[in-house]
Amino acid sequence: MKFQGSIPALITPIKNGSFDEAAFRKFVGWQLKEGTHGLVPVGTTGESPTLTPEEHKAVVRICVEEAKGKGFVIAGAGSNNTAEAIEYTHHAKDAGADAALVVVPYYNKPTQEGIYAHYAAIAKSVAIPIFVYNVPGRTVTSISVETMARLAHDFKNIVGIKDATSDLSRPSRQRLLSGTDFIQLSGEDASSLGFNAHGGVGAISVTANAAPKLCAQLQEATLRGDFAAALKLQDRLMPLHHAMFLEPSPGPVKYAVSLLGLCEPDVRLPILQVTEPTKIAVKAAMVHAGLLN
Numbered sequence: 537m538k539f540q541g542s543i544p545a546l547i548t549p550i551k552n553g554s555f556d557e558a559a560f561r562k563f564v565g566w567q568l569k570e571g572t573h574g575l576v577p578v579g580t581t582g583e584s585p586t587l588t589p590e591e592h593k594a595v596v597r598i599c600v601e602e603a604k605g606k607g608f609v610i611a612g613a614g615s616n617n618t619a620e621a622i623e624y625t626h627h628a629k630d631a632g633a634d635a636a637l638v639v640v641p642y643y644n645k646p647t648q649e650g651i652y653a654h655y656a657a658i659a660k661s662v663a664i665p666i667f668v669y670n671v672p673g674r675t676v677t678s679i680s681v682e683t684m685a686r687l688a689h690d691f692k693n694i695v696g697i698k699d700a701t702s703d704l705s706r707p708s709r710q711r712l713l714s715g716t717d718f719i720q721l722s723g724e725d726a727s728s729l730g731f732n733a734h735g736g737v738g739a740i741s742v743t744a745n746a747a748p749k750l751c752a753q754l755q756e757a758t759l760r761g762d763f764a765a766a767l768k769l770q771d772r773l774m775p776l777h778h779a780m781f782l783e784p785s786p787g788p789v790k791y792a793v794s795l796l797g798l799c800e801p802d803v804r805l806p807i808l809q810v811t812e813p814t815k816i817a818v819k820a821a822m823v824h825a826g827l828l829n
Contacts, residue, residue: 541573544744571752578612614639642675685713746792775821
């Protein structure tokens with residue numbers, strides 16, 4: 537299986553405080569019809585920190601059910617508790633996910649050796665492809681390219697990384713240390729075009745929740761080496777990439793998707809629904825992209 541292309545970090549629709557299963561099923565189906573290549577349930581954009589364990593597992597299971605035969609699923613399975621990360625990774629495999637996305641342990645601030653031991657324990661426990669999720673803006677701690685390469689060489693099931701550092705030197709450095717078969721996915725929409733030029737093969741995207749077709753077309757253009765076409769799509773999408781983070785995610789992206797009639801804009805505390813200035817910016821960005829009139 538090729539893990540590449542446009543891979544939305546899916547929102548988790550919430551209605552009246554509860555997981556909106558019907559909206560989620562409809563949303564997954566729409567994503568795949570629009571050309572999305574793969575899906576990430578219960579990542580950061582899916583509000584994984586405020587889902588209950590039961591909700592987390594239900595979202596993964598339902599995503600796998602809806603995506604079967606239509607797109608791959610990389611299930612969020614991370615935690616700063618290694619035992620819990622192992623449990624979620626086992627569940628991802630049992631639910632039929634194609635891979636697991638495991639974030640660098642947050643809050644604990646482990647050393648590089650501690651990060652290595654965390655992933656080693658997971659990789660030894662569960663026979664499923666694992667992607668490391670490096671997002672130091674949220675976790676504080678960052679996995680080094682050297683530690684990542686060591687894990688990739690030591691464990692065959694650690695197959696790639698979601699790199700949300702915005703450091704475009706990293707994919708080139710990682711490519712040299714981990715080899716060209718190591719799968720590098722951007723975790724930052726605004727720089728994913730450049731990331732792919734450095735050896736990336738896709739993006740786990742926030743923007744693709746609201747603009748799946750355009751994001752898929754951009755990724756496909758880079759994969760065939762047509763960076764001129766990709767740049768035109770980037771120009772359409774860039775205001776939306778920017779608007780997605782005017783306030784804490786997933787507030788802006790949920791509002792964007794709500795404008796398409798696919799979910800409520802509801803989020804869970806401590807995240808808030810976006811303010812009026814952000815609503816105006818999000819809507820303007822969607823008009824610029826041709827998603828709204």
